[in-house]
Amino acid sequence: MKKILIISLLALISIYVFKQMIYNPYIWKQTINSPEHKLQIGSFIFNKRTGVNGGSQSIQTDHYIFKVIEINGDHVRLSVVRQLSKNNTISQSDFSTTKEHFEYLKKHINEITVTGILTKDLFAGNYEPYTMNDYLLKKYPSLEKSRYYFEDIPEDMKNLPLPTDHIKLLDYFSSIYSKKEIIENGNLVLWVLNNSGNPELAKNSAEDIDLIQN
Numbered sequence: 001m002k003k004i005l006i007i008s009l010l011a012l013i014s015i016y017v018f019k020q021m022i023y024n025p026y027i028w029k030q031t032i033n034s035p036e037h038k039l040q041i042g043s044f045i046f047n048k049r050t051g052v053n054g055g056s057q058s059i060q061t062d063h064y065i066f067k068v069i070e071i072n073g074d075h076v077r078l079s080v081v082r083q084l085s086k087n088n089t090i091s092q093s094d095f096s097t098t099k100e101h102f103e104y105l106k107k108h109i110n111e112i113t114v115t116g117i118l119t120k121d122l123f124a125g126n127y128e129p130y131t132m133n134d135y136l137l138k139k140y141p142s143l144e145k146s147r148y149y150f151e152d153i154p155e156d157m158k159n160l161p162l163p164t165d166h167i168k169l170l171d172y173f174s175s176i177y178s179k180k181e182i183i184e185n186g187n188l189v190l191w192v193l194n195n196s197g198n199p200e201l202a203k204n205s206a207e208d209i210d211l212i213q214n
Contacts, residue, residue, distance in 0.1 A: 039071075040071070041069070042068060043214050044065055044212070044213045045065070045066040046063075047188060047207060049062045049064065061099070063097040063099060065097060067081055067150040081149070085128075086147070087131075106210075115148065117149045132147060181206065182212075186209045187207065
């Protein structure tokens, strides 16, 4: 009986290793080479993050949707897709995505208007930030169709050489991921600055991509 259990356990381990090391990477490479799921400017990246809830110490999964707004060499800049709150009142639910809504958006994201808004415009005028208001509606009429948005940066700020100023460099690497890691491994891996100010990949914090959708 003990021998059968050991054999069964080894078989399960072998299947798991095969799936993780061979099958999943193969399927990912097949998928990302298709037009619908190829990484490009404007792609939506769906990501699930599992961690420990600090208050209850329970395991929880957070769901994120990113918009690809810049690809500069191996640097891919992502911006989180959220909803503007209504009635000049911030709603925390607009800053997060439930599991059910996440799965719905995976299937229907291309049917929904998602507006790129410059970060400075989210704070313009005497309005509560991150809420629907007359200023945003006038400058971004597409918000009439949907409250979904992502924070964008001006076109003349994209695809520039790396800043030499340390503060600007810190700001630049606030949301930059590796293109190679996305394409080859289906992982979101941040570029970060080490103590000497040189950029390096934070591979220990790599997160699996659930889907890329165009």
